[in-house]
Amino acid sequence: MYSNNIVTESGDTFIPAxxxxxxxxxxxxRVKEGYVPQEEVPLYESKGKQFMNRNTKPEPVKLSSGETAQRPIPGLFIIEDKEKKQGKKKNKNKVEEVTKQLQQVTVSEKVEVVQTDxxxxxxNLKKRLREVEAxxxxxxxxxxxxxxxxxxxxIxxxxxLLLQIRELEKQIG
Structure with missing residues (x-):
């Protein structure tokens, strides 16, 4: 029973005014027997959160392959990746390689005109002419x-537009 509930002589339980x-x-x-006020209901915690609260610092686990793994949640093994630690050095090397490649690239000034049908x-020109006339x-x-x-x-x-249409009509024939 909770301290702020009142029990009458007849056995009824009341929450006081x-x-x-x-x-x-x-x-x-009046409340039923076994009633727990909302404020006093414990908050739900998942099993993972309960485990994390019990074990503040997970101890490393040695795997059969000889690698060390962290185990923050039961059944989950996090293997430390040595490449991630060296990743920053590799990224710097990749950036340098790309900059060298970009320096070797030359841009030609030739512009290819794409011929449309x-x-x-x-x-298209006739459509634009109709719009102008409208x-x-x-x-x-x-x-x-x-x-x-x-x-x-x-306008x-x-x-x-008229000149371009005449030229195209001559080409098409």
Whole structure:
């Protein structure tokens, strides 16, 4: 039984009335036998955490291969990797090798122009021409009161688009 519980003559157990932080009072509550208040319920600990609390420092274990392993949790063996200790030195060597390789690399100034399919390019140019013509119509009808500078430059490129379309149509034949 918990110290703050009250047991009546009839054998009923009560939690006594108490004052809340805001000043109001809680009524006394009847509870069943064996009731444990939430504040007094012990926190759950996993088996691994219980083991770690019992053994503050795990002792190293010698394996049959002759290596030393740490055993923080039963059944788990952590083998110390000698390469990890030497890893920083290896990383420095790798960085130096990569920098040497980069110094040997030369960049050529030749630029290869990728040839696209003339039919695709013609289709794309016709699409752009349609967009320009639609924009011109909107300007004529007054749907766009203040055209943006990008829209005006797009309209100015109409002649260039027409020339490119004619050249491609000649190539395709």
């Amino acid at each position: 108490s004052q809340r932080p805001d000043g109001t009072w809680r009524k006394a509550r 003339p039919a695709k390019k013609l289709k 924009l011109e119509e909107k300007l004529k009808n007054g749907l766009i009161p203040k055209p943006e500078p990008e829209q005006l430059t797009k 100015q490129r109409k002649n260039d």
